[in-house]
Amino acid sequence: MSRTPTPPDRHTPPTVQRLRLRYSKRGRLRFTSHRDFQRALERAIRRAGLPIAYSAGFSPHPKISYAGAAPTGAASEAEYAELGLSARREPEAVRVELDAALPDGLDILEVVEASGSSLADQLEASTWEIVVPATAQAEFAAAASTLLSTGSVEVERLTKNGRRVFDIRGSVVRLEVHDPDVVTAGRTNASEGFSEPCAILQVVVRHGTPAVRPDDVLAGLRLVSGLELPRPLRATRREQGPWDAECGTVGDPLAPDRDAAVTG
C-alpha cells in the first residue's frame, strides 16, 4: 500500500458528448432551491443510468454545469444546464429517460447536443410573467409607468452577507401589465390555470450582477409608486436567452446548437 495517498486509479472515461437541456420548475416544485434541483438531477441521472462523465481526483463530481438558475419559489419554463457524457446518446432518448426519472414538476423539455459556444454567454436576458390579483391591476399599471419613467430605481435585497442595494432600472427593458388571456393567447401548453381573477406583469430584464429577480421588480414598483401593492400569486420565467436589442426580444439559447446539429 502506498504511503502517499494518490487518487485511486478509477477509469474516468473522457467526455465524448455534451448535451444541453431546457427544463422547467412547475407547480409546488418551484419551491426547490437551485441546490435542491442539482441534487435531484444528479440522482435522476443515476436512476436513468445515463453515462455521465465524472471529474478525476479524490472526490469525483458528475460533469454538469448550470447557468442562470431561477430563484427559489419562482416557476420557470426556461432553465438550462449542460451535461458531459462518456458515451454518445440520442438527445431525445436522454430527454425521455431523464424526464421519467425526475419528479413531476421538474420536467426536461428539450435536449440538444452542444456546439462550441458557451451556454452561459447565450443567457443574456429573461422574460418573466408575474401573476398579480386582478383587483390591483390599475395600481400595477400606474406603478409600472412610473418605474419606466424613472432614471434609476435602487432596491434593497437581503442576502446572506447582509443588505445589498442596487439599481434595477438599467436592467428592466420592458414592463407591461396585461389581461391573462392576452398573454396566454396561442400558447399550446398553458400548464397553469388561474383560480382567481388576475393580471399579468410581463417583465423583460437583461442579466447583470446581481440578476434582477421578480421580487426586485416588485420592490421597485412599491418604491416608486408608494403603493402597498399586494403579494404576487406566482412568478414564472417564460424565456431566457440572447437579447436582441433591435427587435427587443429574448431569443432561443439553444438555436446555435440546433443549427450546428443540422449542418453537422
Add this chain to the structure above:
Amino acid sequence: MPFFTRTRPKVYDDMAVESLFPRLEPLLPLVQKPIQYVGGELNSTVKDWDATRVRWALMYPDAYEVGLPNQGVQILYEVLNERDWILAERTYAVWPDMEKVLREHEIPQFTVDGHRPVGAFDVLGVSFATELGYTNLLTALDLAGIPLEARDRTDEHPIVLAGGHSAFNPEPIADFLDAAVLGDGEEIVLAISEVIREWKDEGCPGGRDELLMRLAASGGVYVPRFYDVEYLPDGRIKRVAPNRSGVPWRVVKHTLMDLDQWPYPKKPLVPLAETVHERFSVEIFRGCTRGCRFCQAGMITRPVRERSITTIGDMVRSGIDASGFEEVGLLSLSSADHSEIGEVAKGLADRYDGSNVSLSLPSTRVDAFNITLANELSRNGRRSGLTFAPEGGSERMRKVINKMVTEEDLIRTVATAYANGWRQVKLYFMCGLPTETDEDVLAIADLARKVIATGREVSGRRDIRCTVSIGGFVPKPHTPFQWAGQAAWETVDERLAKLRKAIRADREYGRAIGLRYHDGQPSVIEGLLSRGDRRVGRVIRAVWAAGGRFDGWSEHFSYDRWVKAAGEALAEEPVDLDWYTIRDRDAAEVLPWDHLDAGLDREWLWEDWQDALDEVEVEDCRWTPCYDCGVCPQMGTEIQIGPTGQKLLPIAAVSHS
C-alpha cells in the same frame, strides 16, 4: 390552550379531509427553505383518505432536514402504507418562522404528504430519538388543535403515541401522551392498527377510553393514565401501580426476531430538500452486547439480531435502484461486529467496483480489522478520515465504562490506518463519566499525542491530524449507570478547559490535534428529561410556554429558560433540578421507569453498576458464556447471528460510468 377552534369530524366519521395546500401555498414564499413543507419526495405515498380505515400521522419531532432521513419513521411509513386499509403520512417540526405564519393564518399542523391536518388522523405516532424533542411535541399538538394534556382530549382527537429510544422512559411526557410503545415498531404498529380497525368497525364502543383500554390490556402498549404514581415525603417514588383492573403491572418491549423477513426500507424516501444524511442506509443488525455501560441503545435493543449477507446485498441493490443514492451506509450499533462483515464488505466492494457507489461503515470499533474493512469499502473513493470511539481517556476509565480497548490496541489501530494512507483520525470520547477525575480527562491529551507521534512515524509525514471530539455523558434509564449521579456542568466545563489548555500548551503536537466539544449545560437538561418522572412534565410545559423550541439546536436552546422553569414548576415539590441530575440513587429506590420492561434484569444491572465502580469488565456474550443480563429468557428471544457461509455474487446490472 388550543389555539384553533376546530370543526373536525369525529374519529368514527370517515368524512373526506381536504388538503391544506391551497391555503399554504401562497404563504410558502414567506418562510425559509419552503421545499421542506411541500412533500412529493420520491417514494412517498399519498392515499385516498376515504379508501382507508386506520390513519396514522407519523412525526419526527425535529426539523425536516433531520427528521426525513430517520430510519424508524421511514420503516413504519412503508410498513403501514403497504396495507391497503392503512394510511400513513409524515409530519415534522416546523421552524419558528413557519409556526408564526401558521398561527397568523390559522392553519393547523399538517402532514407533508397529503397536507392534511394532523388532528384528523386516528393516531399521531411520534418517534423520539432524543428527549430534546419534547418541546417540539407540544408545539405540534398545539398547532394541531390537540389539547396538550391527554386528560383533556375527547373522542375527536387522535391517540398521541410515543415510540423510539426515549419512550423507554416516557414519564416526563406522560401527561401529554395517550400511549407509548417500547422497542421495535414494525409489528406493534400493525397490531395497534388492527385493534383500532376492530374498534371502529364495532362502532367505537366506549369511545377513547375503551380503545386505550384494549391497547393497554395487550401488555405491549403503555397507557400512562392507567397508572398512578405515589411519592414518598422526601420526593422519591413510593410506587407505580395500575389504577384499574385488566392493566398489566409491567409493560414489555417489542423485539423483532427475523430481520430478513422485514427488509425495510425497501423504497427509501428521496427528498428534494437537503437533509443531514444524503445516503441509503441498510441496518445490518439490531442490538449490541458489547456491554458499554453508558450506552442505552446497546442495553435496550438486545439481543443481537443479524440480517444475513444475502438480504443485505439485496437491500443495497434494490435501495440504490429505487433511490438513485450514491452513498450506502451499513448501519448498526457496532457494524464491524457482524459475523460476516468481512464478506459483506468485500462482496459489496466487488459488486460496486468501478461505479460511483460508495460504501460506509459509520460506527467503527477500535481494532486493526476495521482498517481492513475501511480499506475495502474505500477502494473506490477517498481516504480522508476514520473515526474510533475509545470513549474514555484512561485505561481505568475504560474499565469503568466497559469499553475494552487498551492503549496498545488504539495505537496499533491508528498506526495501521496512517500506514494505509488515511490522513486523519477522529477519536470520540465522553466527559463527565462516573468516577471520572481530572487525570482521566487529561489522559485524552496523552492519547492524542501518541496518536500523532505514531502517525508521523509510520507515514513519514508531518501533516498527520487527529481530531478529538468530546460529548458530555448523560446517565440513561435501563443502563447500569441509571443510578449514577451526573457530573455537574461546571465540573465538565472545568475539565474540558484543562484538557484544552494541555493540548494548546503542547508545542510538538498541539497544532496537529483538533478539539471539539460543547459546553456542559445542555447535558444537564438532557439528564433531567432522561431520568425524570411525571413531575418534570410541568417543567417541559413551562419551558414551552416561555418559547422553548428545538432544544437540540444550540442556537435555540436556553439553559436559563430551563433552570427558571424548573425552579418555578417544582417550587412546591421536595425535588429540584439537582435532585434529578447530580444525585446518586441507591438500589432500593423505585425508578420512574421500573414498571417498563426492557428485558434487563434489574439485579444484573445493579451488579454491573457495582462492577463498574470496582473497574471490573464484562465480555460480549456473543463469544463468551451468557452472563444473565436477563433479556433472552425474559423476552423469549435469543441471539441471532451467522455465519451463514453465503457469498455475494457479482450482479450484471450494476451501472458503470
